[in-house]
Amino acid sequence: MTGLAGVLLILVGALALARATWVVRGRRSPTPRPHAPVRPHRVDLLGRALASLAPAAAYAVRLADREVRVLVAGDLPAPWVRRSDGWWSVAGDDLPVASRPGSYAAVVRLAVEDGSDVLVDLGRAPGLVSLGGDPALARRTALQAVRDLLVRTTVAELEVSTPTDPDTAPELLGGVDEPVPDDVLVGRVAPVRDRRLRVLVLQSPPSPAVARRLTALVESREASVAVLVVGDSPEARWRLAVDRTGALDLGELALAQGSA
Secondary structure, eight states: OOOHHHHHHHHHHHHHOOOOOOOOOOOOOOOOOOOOOOOOOHHHHHHHHHHHHSSSEEEEEOOOOOEEEEESOOOTTTOOOEOSSEEEEEEESOOOOSOOOOOOOOOOEEEEEEEEEEEGGGGGGGOOEEEEHHHHHHHHHHHHHHHHHHTTTOOOSEEEEEOSSSSHHHHOOOOOOOOOOOOOSSOOSSOOOOSSEEEEEEOOOOOOOHHHHHHHHHHHHTTOOOEEESSSSTTSSEEEOTTOOOOOOOHHHHHHTTTO
16 A cells, blocks of 8 residues: 555554654655565563663664564673674573563664564664665665664654655754764664654654754763664765665674774
């Protein structure tokens, strides 16, 4: 289903599940054929895994039926085991039942590789997250991330904006002018916790000046903002890429966190 009817159907489902709102500014892009939803038992596994990490922060996750792998800064206690590739892994059976699942409000799936869901927490990013590589697939992947956010049941109020002109993006959030930190790789230690999570999905890279303004907004303690950019943006803190097979390259994010 495409067009207005498809958008309305998605909105109805999102409102029923999470009272989410989808704010779309500009031209509506066609919705890609979605991946199958993340399996319910994997969602439960993700919540238990993230709860067991506290106070550590997971920047990326590989989620399988019986195993979870994460990229974090620093070390993790048992039962987590550090792998030779820098990821930490744990068997699902070794995770305790959490009284309260870990927060994954801004965790989006960007790929499915070898049967595993590959997710990135946009809320942990210290600035813009760019998704380069194959342009058409990157765009479809970003729009799929929008869909995933819309049906997220853990967010009471969710606003997703996809402006046609990326340089108008700051106007949707209000202006914040703060210094940009020098460290371009380290992620935010704590997730955003404002009443409303505001996610911008830009269909092309913004100008350098606008990118700096958006970075300041993401860094602001007064806002809960995450920005995903389709296309390679030199100003992005996390520069990811998806190839024609759908494989996700985490780039320097994997190198930085894997060697921490």
